[in-house]
Amino acid sequence: MRKMTKFFITCGAVCVLGIILTVAGFATGGVENMEKVEQSHSWFHYGSGNEESDLLPTDAYDSIKAEGNMDIAIVGPGFAEEMDADFAEDWIADAYENEFAGNVMVSYREGAEMPEVKVEKGVLIIKSNAVGPEMEVNLSTEDSSPNVVVFCDKKKLDSIEISTSYGDIAAGGIECDNLNITNDSGDIEVDSVTGGKLAFKTDAGDIAIENCTGDITAEVNSGDIEFDSGENMDQFQIALQTGAGDIQVNKSTEEVHEFTHEGGPNKLNCRTDAGDIEVTFLDATKVQE
Numbered sequence: 001m002r003k004m005t006k007f008f009i010t011c012g013a014v015c016v017l018g019i020i021l022t023v024a025g026f027a028t029g030g031v032e033n034m035e036k037v038e039q040s041h042s043w044f045h046y047g048s049g050n051e052e053s054d055l056l057p058t059d060a061y062d063s064i065k066a067e068g069n070m071d072i073a074i075v076g077p078g079f080a081e082e083m084d085a086d087f088a089e090d091w092i093a094d095a096y097e098n099e100f101a102g103n104v105m106v107s108y109r110e111g112a113e114m115p116e117v118k119v120e121k122g123v124l125i126i127k128s129n130a131v132g133p134e135m136e137v138n139l140s141t142e143d144s145s146p147n148v149v150v151f152c153d154k155k156k157l158d159s160i161e162i163s164t165s166y167g168d169i170a171a172g173g174i175e176c177d178n179l180n181i182t183n184d185s186g187d188i189e190v191d192s193v194t195g196g197k198l199a200f201k202t203d204a205g206d207i208a209i210e211n212c213t214g215d216i217t218a219e220v221n222s223g224d225i226e227f228d229s230g231e232n233m234d235q236f237q238i239a240l241q242t243g244a245g246d247i248q249v250n251k252s253t254e255e256v257h258e259f260t261h262e263g264g265p266n267k268l269n270c271r272t273d274a275g276d277i278e279v280t281f282l283d284a285t286k287v288q289e
Contacts, residue, residue: 068128079173102153108146220272233281
């Protein structure tokens with residue numbers, strides 16, 4: 001919980017600094033001076049601003065590696081509009097677009113540095129140098145972090161590794177031998193992802209997993225975990241644990257702090273220090289014992 005304490009202290013300090021700068025800005029020249037500060041300093045944002053978007057073609061790749069501060073979605077050919085999960089946010093396509101296959105869509109604040117996108121030795125590399133919230137004063141009505149949507153040109157990938165300090169992360173409609181997603185602050189959402197090892201971890205945020213199979217691990221410091229499977233419960237070996245929260249399996253009214261179940265061939269391990277875990281399988285009428 002020390003990370004969470006530091007996070008909230010940082011947020012409080014940023015808010016206080018923002019108020020001070022706002023008062024100082026208006027006292028010394030109002031909006032015009034605030035805009036000058038924004039033009040001179042990348043860590044300060046004021047007003048609505050304009051967004052720029054680019055559709056970047058890529059060379060062929062078998063793996064993806066993304067790092068930095070951004071919202072990012074990995075969309076594969078298996079992603080469809082009729083998916084049940086609330087996968088599609090404003091910055092994510094509602095469905096896989098064939099005409100975008102093999103391209104990366106990047107949206108970022110006007111004047112900000114565009115994320116780097118390149119392919120090296122069969123790996124699609126995405127890096128964002130956007131400043132994090134601990135170094136940013138944002139008085140605008142918009143999120144200043146860049147948005148990235150990767151439209152994979154094939155469903156099967158070797159590996160996907162995503163690591164961000166802040167930002168939401170999503171993936172859907174892909175097969176992957178090794179999928180590893182971590183962030184310090186933000187939500188993680190995956191839909192219809194199959195493969196070998198699927199690992200998800202966030203310090204402050206929620207994790208939502210739907211229609212996924214494999215060796216699945218989800219860890220949260222402060223936040224909820226929701227798992228909704230298209231398989232029966234006996235297809236999973238299950239280990240669930242929460243420190244301060246409740247565990248609910250197959251819509252049972254009995255709430256517990258630990259739950260295990262022997263099955264196979266898939267694995268589901270979920271842990272949250274402060275938050276709830278809700279797990280639902282296809283045979284939802286069978287409640288937890």
